[in-house]
Amino acid sequence: MRVGLGHDTHRLGENRPLLLGGVRVEHTRGLIGHSDADVVLHAVTDALLGAAGLGDIGDAYPDADPAWRDGDSSLFLRETLARLNRDGWGVVNLDVTIFAQEPKLGPVKAAIRRRLAELVGVDEDCVNVKAKTGEKVGHIGRAEAIACQAVVLIDRPTTFAGERGV
Numbered sequence: 001m002r003v004g005l006g007h008d009t010h011r012l013g014e015n016r017p018l019l020l021g022g023v024r025v026e027h028t029r030g031l032i033g034h035s036d037a038d039v040v041l042h043a044v045t046d047a048l049l050g051a052a053g054l055g056d057i058g059d060a061y062p063d064a065d066p067a068w069r070d071g072d073s074s075l076f077l078r079e080t081l082a083r084l085n086r087d088g089w090g091v092v093n094l095d096v097t098i099f100a101q102e103p104k105l106g107p108v109k110a111a112i113r114r115r116l117a118e119l120v121g122v123d124e125d126c127v128n129v130k131a132k133t134g135e136k137v138g139h140i141g142r143a144e145a146i147a148c149q150a151v152v153l154i155d156r157p158t159t160f161a162g163e164r165g166v
């Protein structure tokens, strides 16, 4: 078994959709970034890469690459999962905390959990989504940015490791 930690922050700005965990969230502003800036999918992807010892999302999907401009971040997650699966890794559980002063995430937490479970290919009870405000201090509390932390546990059945002679 391996554990991985992911963290990401994106600035909030005008004229951008707000995507969190692959879910479109109604808000007056959205996250700014080279891709669709889905801070949750970026943190989860980084957690998976970390668990498997594969570097970080910047190595895998450089933001200088025009191919990823306004790109759907679920592609990063799907491709990373496929890489892990090829090496025999499966996801055990995923725990995510989203830091946002606004919008209120209570009403969308369940939808984000459902979508993450779908994207990762695990049961919903293997995914947890928590939401925190920034207590009105710092860049989160002033609603200048949204951040996300993700922790993932992956495992590789011993039969697979045995077959590979690992």
Ligand code: MG
Pocket (backbone or CB within 6 Å): 008, 009, 010, 033, 037, 038, 039, 042
């Ligand atoms: Mg990012």
